[in-house]
Amino acid sequence: MSAPTELLNVQIDGVWHQFPKGTRVIEACRRVGKFIPHYCYHPKLSSPGNCRMCLIEMGMPKPGPDRKPELGADGRPVISWIPRPQISCAQDIAEGMAIRTDSPLAKECRNGVMEFLLINHPLDCPICDQAGECHLQEYSVEFGTASSRFLEEKVKKPKHVELGPRVTLDDERCILCSRCIRFMKEIAHDDVLGFVSRGSYTYLTAYPNKRLDSNYSLNTVDICPVGALTSTDFRFKMRVWFLKETNSICTSCATGCNTLIGTRQNVVYRQTPRENNDVNSSWMCDYGRLNFHYLNSPERLQKPQIREKEALVNSNWKSALARAGEELRKFVNGRIALIASARMTNEELWLTKRLIASLGIVDHDVVPRRGEADQILLSADRNPNTLGAQLFGITNENPGAKLSEITEKVRSGSIRAIIALGEDLTDIELTTDDLKKLSLIVATGILPSETTRHATVLLPGSAFAEKRGSMINSKGRLQRLNRAVQAPGEARDDWEILRDLIQQLTGTNGIYLIEDVFRQIADAIPEMKGLSLSKISDKGVSLAEEAEETTKATASI
Ligand code: SF4
Numbered sequence: 001m002s003a004p005t006e007l008l009n010v011q012i013d014g015v016w017h018q019f020p021k022g023t024r025v026i027e028a029c030r031r032v033g034k035f036i037p038h039y040c041y042h043p044k045l046s047s048p049g050n051c052r053m054c055l056i057e058m059g060m061p062k063p064g065p066d067r068k069p070e071l072g073a074d075g076r077p078v079i080s081w082i083p084r085p086q087i088s089c090a091q092d093i094a095e096g097m098a099i100r101t102d103s104p105l106a107k108e109c110r111n112g113v114m115e116f117l118l119i120n121h122p123l124d125c126p127i128c129d130q131a132g133e134c135h136l137q138e139y140s141v142e143f144g145t146a147s148s149r150f151l152e153e154k155v156k157k158p159k160h161v162e163l164g165p166r167v168t169l170d171d172e173r174c175i176l177c178s179r180c181i182r183f184m185k186e187i188a189h190d191d192v193l194g195f196v197s198r199g200s201y202t203y204l205t206a207y208p209n210k211r212l213d214s215n216y217s218l219n220t221v222d223i224c225p226v227g228a229l230t231s232t233d234f235r236f237k238m239r240v241w242f243l244k245e246t247n248s249i250c251t252s253c254a255t256g257c258n259t260l261i262g263t264r265q266n267v268v269y270r271q272t273p274r275e276n277n278d279v280n281s282s283w284m285c286d287y288g289r290l291n292f293h294y295l296n297s298p299e300r301l302q303k304p305q306i307r308e309k310e311a312l313v314n315s316n317w318k319s320a321l322a323r324a325g326e327e328l329r330k331f332v333n334g335r336i337a338l339i340a341s342a343r344m345t346n347e348e349l350w351l352t353k354r355l356i357a358s359l360g361i362v363d364h365d366v367v368p369r370r371g372e373a374d375q376i377l378l379s380a381d382r383n384p385n386t387l388g389a390q391l392f393g394i395t396n397e398n399p400g401a402k403l404s405e406i407t408e409k410v411r412s413g414s415i416r417a418i419i420a421l422g423e424d425l426t427d428i429e430l431t432t433d434d435l436k437k438l439s440l441i442v443a444t445g446i447l448p449s450e451t452t453r454h455a456t457v458l459l460p461g462s463a464f465a466e467k468r469g470s471m472i473n474s475k476g477r478l479q480r481l482n483r484a485v486q487a488p489g490e491a492r493d494d495w496e497i498l499r500d501l502i503q504q505l506t507g508t509n510g511i512y513l514i515e516d517v518f519r520q521i522a523d524a525i526p527e528m529k530g531l532s533l534s535k536i537s538d539k540g541v542s543l544a545e546e547a548e549e550t551t552k553a554t555a556s557i
């Protein structure tokens with residue numbers, strides 16, 4: 001067992017508190033509700049202490065003649081105040097330390113720093129894309145003055161600089177906090193940014209022959225406290241105060257970074273990282289962040305379709321599901337295969353398992369997606385829920401291992417029908433000619449593909465931001481997807497499509513809500529015992545820790 005952390009006594013605005021040794025002064029204040037404005041400080045980066053916005057008054061116990069702290073009438077140390085203000089972001093608390101966060105001196109310091117910062121700042125607020133989430137604006141209202149004493153010409157600096165493929169820089173707005181520089185050096189391990197020139201002429205730039213093209217570049221936009229760095233993809237698309245934010249997770253790899261999906265009027269405008277120290281800290285990669293534009297594609301599949309003679313024609317859910325059930329019943333005894341997706345939620349995979357059982361399917365697998373891992377966040381497994389697919393037996397420890405056998409069986413004619421759930425069969429090396437030879441393809445999907453074009457029954461499903469459900473990331477953390485927008489047209493939640501398909505084949509199945517599906521999972525899968533969708537917190541739960549808790553609880557009965 002590790003030794004208990006030493007607690008230190010600290011006085012904040014006249015009240016004594018205790019904090020663990022090693023706590024930053026700014027963090028100690030935050031924990032007791034005393035917010036200290038700051039620009040350069042970021043809890044996940046080093047603290048250079050260069051913006052001076054976090055100045056406070058600080059004191060230490062006054063030593064008596066015996067060098068021990070002199071005690072006052074209340075038995076607490078008498079404080080000897082340091083005459084000059086101190087920054088609170090770069091030093092840790094000490095025993096007996098005293099802090100004044102709202103004294104006249106502290107307020108005057110903030111006011112002065114704001115005046116300095118705004119001297120050369122352009123009057124861009126009305127046209128700046130950071131408006132609504134700009135600390136300079138906010139602190140200016142709270143800690144600044146309404147008028148300026150600066151009569152001279154403002155310094156002109158580079159504007160609209162393409163710092164990299166995804167980040168635009170407006171140097172005049174930069175307050176030289178160096179957060180972006182430190183992020184690139186300390187977290188992204190790609191030291192490409194730095195300051196050049198001196199004094200008021202200092203500006204941010206990329207080193208000669210370098211670009212801000214890291215796969216983590218957009219995190220600099222998140223942490224830039226002003227509108228100097230903006231996302232080239234998002235800028236000028238939507239004012240942030242119009243955005244509705246939904247907690248969710250990224251589904252572009254097995255890490256499952258926690259996200260906020262920003263939407264307005266059923267359109268997804270951006271994804272930003274949501275802090276989860278068990279998954280992604282405060283960051284996410286650009287690839288995952290920008291991988292949502294297909295949601296707004298005009299090509300989205302919106303209506304169920306069935307094949308009449310040679311052509312796919314629009315249908316309705318009742319007829320399409322009935323046709324799928326009727327056709328599927330003709331293919332039993334190993335003549336049908338099922339290709340699922342490790343992009344599906346646990347709830348969908350669970351129902352897939354039941355569909356497999358109801359049709360006696362033996363040939364089933366998922367389509368693996370592999371890329372390079374980067375030792376930061378991006379996983380080599382580009383599917384978000386491979387562990388879920390393994391847990392429910394849709395695939396084994398080697399995802400995709402069965403696919404070549406399935407391809408062979410299709411070519412030899414022993415498999416005559418395929419259920420393709422959210423995957424394009426040409427991705428498993430089946431050709432268009434192979435698809436034409438099949439007697440039946442029941443496909444779900446969100447965008448057209450060779451498979452949907454050759455489907456007998458096409459059932460349009462929902463994308464990650466359009467549905468609820470859960471997934472298990474590569475570290476065994478169960479996390480929740482939440483619906484941020486509605487699926488287009490008549491497209492449905494995939495779990496509902498699967499439920500209805502099972503219903504066509506086996507009769508009623510007692511599932512009305514996605515919660516009912518999760519309840520079935522929790523009853524059947526030991527790793528999920530005792531859980532419900534609502535018990536998965538916004539930061540997910542570790543299945544290993546959950547299993548340990550369940551074991552302890554059972555042992556104590
Ligand atoms: S661009 Fe933004 S994050 Fe970078 S130094 Fe300037 S103000 Fe700070």
Ligand code: SF4
Binds near residue numbers: 254257288379
């Ligand atoms: S690391 Fe993976 S989960 Fe995280 S944002 Fe990138 S693609 Fe998404």
Ligand code: FES
Binds near residue numbers: 048089
């Ligand atoms: S936040 Fe402390 S000096 Fe910048």
